[in-house]
Amino acid sequence: MSKNQGKQSLGLYKVAGFTMVFSFAAFAVLPISSSLAANKSEFTRWSHLLESAQKDRLCRDGLYFKNLKDAHKKKHPSKKRGLDRYRPYLLRWIPEDAEGLSVDVQTDMPVRFHPAVSKWLDYYSNGRGRENMLKWLVRASGVQHQIELELQKHGMPQDLFYLAMIESGLSHKARSRAKAKGLWQFMLPTARAFGLRVDSWTDERRSAVASTAAASRYLKKLYGRFGSWDLAMAAYNAGPGKVRSAIRRAGTKDYYKLRKTRFLRPETKEYVPKFTAALLIGKNPERYGFSVERSTGNKLATKKIGLKNAYRVRDLAKHYGASVSQFKRWNPHLLRSATPPFQKKQGEFYVYVPKTKLAVSRRFPRSVEAVKVATKATKKVARNKRALVHRVSKGDTLSAISRRYGVSQRKIKGLNPGLRARYLRPGKKIKIRI
Numbered sequence: 001m002s003k004n005q006g007k008q009s010l011g012l013y014k015v016a017g018f019t020m021v022f023s024f025a026a027f028a029v030l031p032i033s034s035s036l037a038a039n040k041s042e043f044t045r046w047s048h049l050l051e052s053a054q055k056d057r058l059c060r061d062g063l064y065f066k067n068l069k070d071a072h073k074k075k076h077p078s079k080k081r082g083l084d085r086y087r088p089y090l091l092r093w094i095p096e097d098a099e100g101l102s103v104d105v106q107t108d109m110p111v112r113f114h115p116a117v118s119k120w121l122d123y124y125s126n127g128r129g130r131e132n133m134l135k136w137l138v139r140a141s142g143v144q145h146q147i148e149l150e151l152q153k154h155g156m157p158q159d160l161f162y163l164a165m166i167e168s169g170l171s172h173k174a175r176s177r178a179k180a181k182g183l184w185q186f187m188l189p190t191a192r193a194f195g196l197r198v199d200s201w202t203d204e205r206r207s208a209v210a211s212t213a214a215a216s217r218y219l220k221k222l223y224g225r226f227g228s229w230d231l232a233m234a235a236y237n238a239g240p241g242k243v244r245s246a247i248r249r250a251g252t253k254d255y256y257k258l259r260k261t262r263f264l265r266p267e268t269k270e271y272v273p274k275f276t277a278a279l280l281i282g283k284n285p286e287r288y289g290f291s292v293e294r295s296t297g298n299k300l301a302t303k304k305i306g307l308k309n310a311y312r313v314r315d316l317a318k319h320y321g322a323s324v325s326q327f328k329r330w331n332p333h334l335l336r337s338a339t340p341p342f343q344k345k346q347g348e349f350y351v352y353v354p355k356t357k358l359a360v361s362r363r364f365p366r367s368v369e370a371v372k373v374a375t376k377a378t379k380k381v382a383r384n385k386r387a388l389v390h391r392v393s394k395g396d397t398l399s400a401i402s403r404r405y406g407v408s409q410r411k412i413k414g415l416n417p418g419l420r421a422r423y424l425r426p427g428k429k430i431k432i433r434i
Helices: 003-055 064-075 084-093 115-125 130-153 158-168 188-193 208-226 229-238 240-250 271-283 313-319 324-330 368-385 398-405 409-415
Strands: 303-307 349-353 387-391 429-433
Touching: 115 130, 115 271, 130 158, 130 208, 130 271, 158 208, 158 271, 188 208, 208 229, 208 240, 229 240, 229 271, 313 324, 324 349, 398 409, 398 429, 409 429
Parallel strands: none
Antiparallel strands: 303 349, 387 429
């Protein structure tokens, strides 16, 4: 073999080797590229679906992702992962700052939709929070109207009612780990700062009317300070100092931009989305699978009765034709069996009865002091009415009998007409009142 022929054969071998390498590479890369192309096309398809869903406003009721997952399960029943891997990409169609994207229910305060709201909508309607939400809606069916009227009376948006819903579940017995209590979850210093009385006699944080008035004053002050209901609610949760510090460090007054930073606690970051989800469900519960009939037996007592003396609870309950337990349900802020004594610094103490409840007796019950005085007088009269009979023995004199029982001779003679000291015969019976 000549030298030129050897070079030609070597070149052929090189070409064949490169061809084989490229062939193997093509066979290896082709499935990957085809799968990437398929995934890309599938991703594009789901993106278009979500975009159309957003145009149809399905994204605002929290069901858009559920509908897509259900459709995917029907088409691919063997795939367990479903659309979970696409969730981050699907959410990109909703703007993060949610500017101009408002909710599709009628509200009396500006409420913006945000992707975080979808999570809470799903949690309350389909997740572990559904049972709690149903319980809250049942409670709200009886008290919502009265609380909204109280908010309106103080010039506040009525939709702030849902803030109390997520704070305490509309339970006056609610107590947090930080020792916040009542319907609006007031801490002790804040409660006293906004006019609520908390002592050994009463805790007005448990009163729906008094605590709603205090919450209205507090929220009005926060709104005046921050100029935004989102920031006002965040400050209600975290405290105005925390929110003011977060605004200064982040350089923005947009709550949803602050939410991206590390300057707010996770609880505060989820507070406004949770409120928005509760508002959307509360405005249209049937849309999320809840069916709640409006209750008539769980009415709030909103008629204020000012007291300038201490009264026993049982006397007040009897006066308004209710049992003691019913009267305490009207007034959960009472901690004892009597109302607190009157103090000029604190003014009148208020109890509450339903507006439709009329007093059974026209005469108001006697105060605790009057009852004590009357009780002492009754005991004295009863003691004076106790009389015994003394049988005269030999040698008894009227003066000796008087000293023995501690009763004057005049009183003994007054109780025994015709009695003479000189003519005391043995065996004669003498009445003596002790």
